[in-house]
Amino acid sequence: MENVDVMIQLPEKKWLNYIGGKWVEGAGNRTIEVENPATEETIAEIARAEAVDVDRAVEVSRQAFESETVRNMSPRDRSEMMFRIARELEGLSEEIALAECLDNGKRLSDARHQAFASARYFSYYGGLADKLEGRSIPLGNRYVDYTVYEPYGVTVHIVPWNYPLQIAARSVSCAVATGNAVIVKSPAVSPLSVSLLGEACEKAGVPEGMVNILCGHGEDAGQALISHGDIDLIVFTGSLETGKRILHAASQNIIPCVMELGGKSAGIVYPDVDIENVTDDVIKGIFSNSGQICSAESRVIVHRDIYDAFISRLVEKVQKLSIGPGKDEHDITPLVSGGHLESVERHCRRAEEDGVALLAGGERVADIPGYFFKPTVFSTHDTGHPIACEEVFGPVLVVHPFTEAEEAVEIANGTPYGLVAGVYTDSLKKALWTAGRLNGGQVFVNEWYAGGVETPFGGTKRSGYGREKGQEALFNYVQTKNIAIRIGD
Numbered sequence: 001m002e003n004v005d006v007m008i009q010l011p012e013k014k015w016l017n018y019i020g021g022k023w024v025e026g027a028g029n030r031t032i033e034v035e036n037p038a039t040e041e042t043i044a045e046i047a048r049a050e051a052v053d054v055d056r057a058v059e060v061s062r063q064a065f066e067s068e069t070v071r072n073m074s075p076r077d078r079s080e081m082m083f084r085i086a087r088e089l090e091g092l093s094e095e096i097a098l099a100e101c102l103d104n105g106k107r108l109s110d111a112r113h114q115a116f117a118s119a120r121y122f123s124y125y126g127g128l129a130d131k132l133e134g135r136s137i138p139l140g141n142r143y144v145d146y147t148v149y150e151p152y153g154v155t156v157h158i159v160p161w162n163y164p165l166q167i168a169a170r171s172v173s174c175a176v177a178t179g180n181a182v183i184v185k186s187p188a189v190s191p192l193s194v195s196l197l198g199e200a201c202e203k204a205g206v207p208e209g210m211v212n213i214l215c216g217h218g219e220d221a222g223q224a225l226i227s228h229g230d231i232d233l234i235v236f237t238g239s240l241e242t243g244k245r246i247l248h249a250a251s252q253n254i255i256p257c258v259m260e261l262g263g264k265s266a267g268i269v270y271p272d273v274d275i276e277n278v279t280d281d282v283i284k285g286i287f288s289n290s291g292q293i294c295s296a297e298s299r300v301i302v303h304r305d306i307y308d309a310f311i312s313r314l315v316e317k318v319q320k321l322s323i324g325p326g327k328d329e330h331d332i333t334p335l336v337s338g339g340h341l342e343s344v345e346r347h348c349r350r351a352e353e354d355g356v357a358l359l360a361g362g363e364r365v366a367d368i369p370g371y372f373f374k375p376t377v378f379s380t381h382d383t384g385h386p387i388a389c390e391e392v393f394g395p396v397l398v399v400h401p402f403t404e405a406e407e408a409v410e411i412a413n414g415t416p417y418g419l420v421a422g423v424y425t426d427s428l429k430k431a432l433w434t435a436g437r438l439n440g441g442q443v444f445v446n447e448w449y450a451g452g453v454e455t456p457f458g459g460t461k462r463s464g465y466g467r468e469k470g471q472e473a474l475f476n477y478v479q480t481k482n483i484a485i486r487i488g489d
């Protein structure tokens, strides 16, 4: 019989940075070790970019942006190039799947999906590259006036570790569609799939320097990039705390930013629902990717009439979830690193010490290697407790009871975040009433994560600003120029 472990090894290769169309070591010749969170083994090394590599990347991006090749590329040719990138990503899907299964811990099937979802960004925005049309503005007979959308120039994309390739693809596709040059800083934890985006761009014939990919730590390469004097736009996806540092640096050079930050999103469950369906959906909403999703359903607010029945069915299902490595398609895969496991554990320990009722999980899995944390459910009336307000970013669900709809909305909206929200009901009237009152850039009705590349996504309140995905995301990457022409006396 074939040994499965042989099949899921990464190819022997040197993982490098991609700058100016070339694969290069870091100038300091240092590397970052890449770990498999399911086994705690080092599986690869990647060249570590530092400030001097950042300078080089900015220089070649600027040259590319101003080159005839990029400036004269017609929107239609950009479309064709982006379709080629999409095809190359699909062609690399097995390698991408291995990378995200092994350096991130994802289920192999989810990791494979990442390649196709990332390709979809390039085909979707490739299809829009030649459809961004300006306006003609009437100023009377003596003038012709029109607007054009122009790219910013050198765009910086700072990417988190939870969906590294897909999040990079989300913003890089928009930036390329609109004619910008791109520098991606991949996360030091779980960087390999983003590196494969460089390979797809190279194979697709993207002009040298138009897309550059650096792997580095936030405090050196990241900080050098966001503070650089010759960049034009920052697209940041990550935590609230890092977001504040990004905005501080950006303010020094008046660099516009798109901010995609964290969340503590809640679903409201009215008593008219099918408990079987909704508990399944909540389990998908919080426990997919072991809760390491910015828009995870980390809170659920359930009507008192069905509270006990709901909790009992939910906990019964949670206790049956399988835990193990992504290569074996388990329900709960490892957290991305030892440090992150400790952070999730700290949140849960504090909640337990403060007397929050623990209904399932609440601890790491002690008897196997890897950073596994049991799927966890807390129930509490204390909506102000940190476990109910702070982002844990792990497989941890908090359930609250409610009686009146107004109370449910107040609880849902009662954190500093406002990324997404949800409502479960059979009543269209209740769904519309509730969706209209919930904070969040996106509201899901009867299905968490409903939507796709086509639907705008982004935060309200401390979850950030700007919208990614959908047609309106393109407007993050262009500036309007008005041209007024006097044609007569």
Ligand code: NAD
Pocket (backbone or CB within 6 Å): 158, 159, 160, 161, 162, 163, 167, 185, 186, 187, 188, 216, 217, 218, 219, 221, 222, 223, 224, 226, 237, 238, 239, 240, 241, 242, 243, 245, 246, 259, 260, 261, 262, 263, 293, 294, 295, 391, 393, 419, 458, 459
């Ligand atoms: P993080 O903020 O620690 O890191 C994000 C990125 O910022 C990494 O590449 C990191 O190296 C870099 N970075 C860190 N310090 C920096 C600095 N001083 N200058 C420049 N770059 C710096 O976040 P994380 O732990 O990688 O990701 C988890 C967080 O991301 C969660 O809060 C999650 O909600 C959020 N997230 C948001 C979205 C969204 O679309 N809204 C999507 C995914 C993740």
